[in-house]
Amino acid sequence: MNSTLETLKMRLAEVVDLQRAAALLSWEQQTYMPSGGAKARSEQLATLQGLSHRLFIADEIGGLINDLKNTSAQWDYDTDEASLLRLVERQYERERKIPSQLVAELASTTALAQEAWALARQNDDYPVFQPHLQKVIELTRQQAECFAPYENLYDPLLDKYEPGMKTSEVQMMFDGMKEELIQLVDAINSRSDEVSNTILYGEFDIEQQREFGLRVAKQFGYDLKRGRLDETLHPFCTHFSIDDVRITTRFDNEFLPSALFGTMHEVGHALYEQGISPKLDRTGMDTGVSLGVHESQSRLWENLVGRSRPFWNHYFPQLQTFFPDAFSTVTQDEFYRAINRSEPSLIRVEADEVTYNLHIIIRFELELDLLSGDLHLNDLPSAWVEKYKDYLGVAPNNDSDGVLQDIHWSIGAIGYFATYTIGNLLSVQLFDCARKEIEDLDADISQGDFDALLHWLRENIHCHGSKFTPGELVKRITGNSMDSRPYLNYLHNKYREIYKL
């Protein structure tokens, strides 16, 4: 065994352990922590993250990487060893470029900005948030500048969440989708009477919701011996090892879809993490490769499986027995159409499959303009309103439902939003491949049998963890680059039928 490699792996394992411990602290903060614990918890998270960064950027790691590069010629590109070296070198160079001083300043700035944002949103008071956002953007710009030279200042920000992706690629994709999406929204809008979703509002017992959600989760393949479901204000998936992957959900006893599709979504993320090869454990390759690829998995299970006709062929009769008062007189077709109703709205997290990506494109365009300086922060709320009018035909009456609705900018997560749409696009590209390679996938799903699908995802995506870049992974599977065409085709076909376009 290569002892340099072993030493590197030992050092990386320590870093991974610290990050996993931090993830647990954060999970517990959102699930069980009493309110008094908040101050100490933030101190502990700062210590764990700071230490993890310090250990990772140590000169020793750089030395080990260099030593290995001199011997790596012997490793094939696809081996775990070669992949580890590529990943660690990329991350090491990235992390070393940002001065610790700037990391600390960003951390303290965003801690304050997040508080200001929460207050501003609560009181519909954008001016309270604006100076904080100003500082966040300034520091984010400085952070990006550490990575010069670049084609676009936005590239290093995007790269943090979607390694290897370039701003120009996203721009081209988004520009290519925008008009077509707007036209589809208009077409659907003109036939909005075709579909109602009032049957989804009512009284839905939470224990029944939990049981139904867990039944679906288990049948998808989520292993509860290596995971668990808890309740939080904002649903999420997190992991503390390949064998300990948690999901959370939020139950609304008056609206069924929140927890139902929220749980399927988080299970999609969890299946990815549970499916990573144990050989990659504690190396840093033992997690999903990017936010976009992660989102492709959650969206695949939530939308392409969970909002499909075959799925409800199997589950609607069961849902009727869980909620007889709500659904005993409802047809499966009515239910299917209700859960797929599309309508322009103000809030991203509640948006349907058609309108969702326009919410994202708006944020992406605004981020670019803010970063380049073309858009001044004084004008951000009105720019927001204008874009919503242009793209979705609706506009918020207040900033809380507008520019203040998302937490992302306050925590410095600029470059993040695009990955939601990347996930949507990839979900269809990948699902189309699965459909080609799995005989009669729809028939399986119609019988509540997801084994072949999960097996395909594990073999082609999950098991690799972060061995390959997102671009490499997509190419290996589809033979192509990322492409918005399959997603648009999927939307057209699905909504043509639902809205009789």
Add this chain to the structure above:
Amino acid sequence: MNSTLETLKMRLAEVVDLQRAAALLSWEQQTYMPSGGAKARSEQLATLQGLSHRLFIADEIGGLINDLKNTSAQWDYDTDEASLLRLVERQYERERKIPSQLVAELASTTALAQEAWALARQNDDYPVFQPHLQKVIELTRQQAECFAPYENLYDPLLDKYEPGMKTSEVQMMFDGMKEELIQLVDAINSRSDEVSNTILYGEFDIEQQREFGLRVAKQFGYDLKRGRLDETLHPFCTHFSIDDVRITTRFDNEFLPSALFGTMHEVGHALYEQGISPKLDRTGMDTGVSLGVHESQSRLWENLVGRSRPFWNHYFPQLQTFFPDAFSTVTQDEFYRAINRSEPSLIRVEADEVTYNLHIIIRFELELDLLSGDLHLNDLPSAWVEKYKDYLGVAPNNDSDGVLQDIHWSIGAIGYFATYTIGNLLSVQLFDCARKEIEDLDADISQGDFDALLHWLRENIHCHGSKFTPGELVKRITGNSMDSRPYLNYLHNKYREIYKL
């Protein structure tokens, strides 16, 4: 502000954060973790503990300590600064003396020994455990030898749990108690028909138990905004900051005392941690000073308050409304006697106030003999049986109820048992002081009013955290050293009345 002191505090805060994070990981392992998470959790705990040790014994800390010692003349003994310096210097010297290699060897040995112990206990198979115990004792001996010179090889082991306490002092105290306890046990035994506890067995709804336990906990002063109660196999108290102190309990729906007194016991520990001065936060002084002093707090609330007549003057009528089927026809006197029934038994954790300390003395004497080599491991089970016959008049039929009953030796916790009895003795010494200084304490307790008592404990014990050694603390409060006489007097008075001796 002294910048050397500030730097030291920053370094210590990091170490404290790592330890608190480890405590949370351990708590979560016992409360919510799915079984699959065990392997990774143990890796993460090892990393956090190893790193915390590495950071603490860094040369830099030693340098800061030395720099401060040159300026510390200006600090009064009682100041936080002087106390911090004393504590850190003592801990630093201690931790530096143990070679990392030995720490690691002990960790891996005890991990295996613990598994072997669990198996051996399950199958009543001492020979499976014996070689592991052999190695644990050997390494423990090596560990103790790092602290030469010492009066007794056992001193450094005891010192780990009860700083400053000497083996000879414990021996003298235990020898002084033994005969008197054995006689008291005999006297009670001869009148065993006086007291029955059958009324404590029955059907006790767990939700009712929880509600009653939380009611008492809150009235004792446990702040649930800075804590919470969960369920675990073995009850414990842990903390992640002064403002986040958790307790756990175990409910038995057929036997009331388990959760009832178990909860009061853990609340006693929790009140100590919640009562530490915020000025000591993140310094390492921000936790109870020793296991013995900690146990004095849990025992005080569990036994001196919770098993007293005044307490049940207030709570028995409430308990009757919680469990009318069990208690509506029971008198308060019957109940009081039932919860205080004393009888020699085999299992330490179920022992009453009289017999409990004999269980401890047996273990303490065996540990000394094992460490000195006077007792060979082949003879340990029979030595155990002999001592139980001699001291308690009962003997186990198997090793699972004998030498294998406790986890302590398997995890290398040799020197730990004595602190249980130290806690019992201190609980009475301290409570006697409180009683002298608080006007009509029994009347308060009879009304469910614990404010004066908690205030007294906070002022005299809790707020100081680990500023003073246990010996200093006891001296400051009682004017004396630790003494078994008050405890023996307490037992005589209490049990004379209950058993009409």
